[in-house]
Amino acid sequence: RRRQHSASCRELAVRCPRLQLRSLSAVTSAVWLAAYGLFVLSENSMVLSAAIFITLIGLIIYLHFVKIDQESLLVIGSLGIQVTSSYASGKESTTFIEMGQVKDVVINEAIHMQKVIYYLCILLQDPGDPQRVSEVVPLFQSSKPRLDCLIEVYKSCQEILEQRKTAPQSS
Structure with missing residues (x-):
């Protein structure tokens, strides 16, 4: 312009190129699947809460400082x-x-x-x-x-x- x-x-x-929903979904899914695996092994629900919290904080940091x-x-x-x-x-x-x-x-x-x-x-x-x-x-x-x-x-x-x-x- x-x-x-x-x-x-x-x-x-x-x-700049738009944020790719596919890559964002892939990263989020990978983090949540890893957290679910840890939850199954440890039977501690805090693992799932931490994964959601880390994903949200990571997204906010990415949008505010990187993208x-x-x-x-x-x-x-x-x-x-x-x-x-x-x-x-x-x-x-x-x-x-x-x-x-x-x-x-x-x-x-x-x-x-x-x-x-x-x-x-x-x-x-x-x-x-x-x-x-x-x-x-x-x-x-x-x-x-x-x-x-x-x-x-x-x-x-x-x-x-x-x-x-x-x-x-x-x-």
């Missing part, structure tokens, strides 16, 4: 880049990078498990040496969008970065 607020301000959002529903990037040419992750529970985590720290936005590639993976990165410039990169900040790590989506986000970011580079020269 792409929203242009102005010529130098764009918001780009990528949705990300959407990742968004707000690029404001005069200020910086805001990266937001929205979790399944509604919690949001936001990071802001000042535009003065941004050297470039690039699409990087890596080989993982005999597969080429593409990901978008923000290169932060070294304060001591502006020609060097001090840090690489990967974006959209949970959603893992396809290359065509990354290219669209990349082009959008580059348009704003180019405006920023040409603006001081024209004044």
